[in-house]
Amino acid sequence: MRRHRDQVFAGGWEPIVDLATFYALAEALGDSKRRTVRRGIKRHLLTGIARCSLCGQGMGTRTPKPGGGVRYACVNAPGRKGCGRVTILAGPTEEIVERITAQSSRLIDCGLPIETVTTEAELSSLRTGRAEDQASLEQLARDHYSEHVISRAEFLAARMPLQERIAAAERLIDQAAMSRPEVCSEEVPTSQDSGESGIEERRRLITACLEKVLIRPAPRPGTRRFDPTRISVVSRAGEVLAVVQSATMAFELHDGDGNVRLAL
Numbered sequence: 439m440r441r442h443r444d445q446v447f448a449g450g451w452e453p454i455v456d457l458a459t460f461y462a463l464a465e466a467l468g469d470s471k472r473r474t475v476r477r478g479i480k481r482h483l484l485t486g487i488a489r490c491s492l493c494g495q496g497m498g499t500r501t502p503k504p505g506g507g508v509r510y511a512c513v514n515a516p517g518r519k520g521c522g523r524v525t526i527l528a529g530p531t532e533e534i535v536e537r538i539t540a541q542s543s544r545l546i547d548c549g550l551p552i553e554t555v556t557t558e559a560e561l562s563s564l565r566t567g568r569a570e571d572q573a574s575l576e577q578l579a580r581d582h583y584s585e586h587v588i589s590r591a592e593f594l595a596a597r598m599p600l601q602e603r604i605a606a607a608e609r610l611i612d613q614a615a616m617s618r619p620e621v622c623s624e625e626v627p628t629s630q631d632s633g634e635s636g637i638e639e640r641r642r643l644i645t646a647c648l649e650k651v652l653i654r655p656a657p658r659p660g661t662r663r664f665d666p667t668r669i670s671v672v673s674r675a676g677e678v679l680a681v682v683q684s685a686t687m688a689f690e691l692h693d694g695d696g697n698v699r700l701a702l
Contacts, residue, residue: 461583483532491652493521568607612646
């Protein structure tokens with residue numbers, strides 16, 4: 439076969455395998471569970487999560503000068519479309535974001551399901567249901583690509599609710615890991631974990647609750663002092679929550695109406 443834009447045409451050569459085998463193989467090879475090589479390991483906690491509030495581009499990290507700390511930066515360079523106008527110290531920013539996600543069960547509009555997992559039995563049932571839905575999804579692919587017993591329209595219609603249930607189960611499992619670690623057999627990594635596996639686990643907990651972290655520019659260009667009020671977070675429900683300083687000089691997380699959601 440050959441592809442041109444969104445159309446696929448039969449090739450003028452002898453096929454190595456039949457079409458059904460080709461689609462079945464493509465489905466199997468595309469299964470993320472088969473991956474044995476971990477790609478794209480992030481060295482910093484908020485890479486790809488922190489975004490510039492001016493241009494919306496993901497923020498990378500800037501190599502610190504001697505005596506300075508790592509900074510998240512909107513990079514303007516060949517291959518990078520950032521505006522280059524926003525930077526912020528990485529360490530304190532990560533600490534603020536992890537404080538927020540550690541208390542995510544108090545964010546009613548966090549975007550996670552309102553119901554919570556409270557017992558080991560509920561968590562086990564959730565994992566079993568997720569595994570069953572994943573198996574059903576695999577069988578659905580075989581029915582369409584290999585056995586040809588259902589049409590593409592039927593395949594797509596049946597696939598969506600399965601994917602939604604799997605995603606909802608994974609969000610609940612993540613929520614249990616964040617707000618009720620006692621129901622999980624694994625220890626939840628803390629901010630002291632610096633290895634790749636620790637960073638990936640911490641990133642997973644953050645992205646389970648937050649869609650992104652927005653960083654605003656400093657009030658005056660060239661300001662180096664860390665200011666938490668430049669940080670806002672966007673929940674999975676799309677709610678924007680801003681870090682503000684209270685009258686008592688403490689920092690709080692406020693919603694768009696000015697209501698206090700968390701004390702940081």
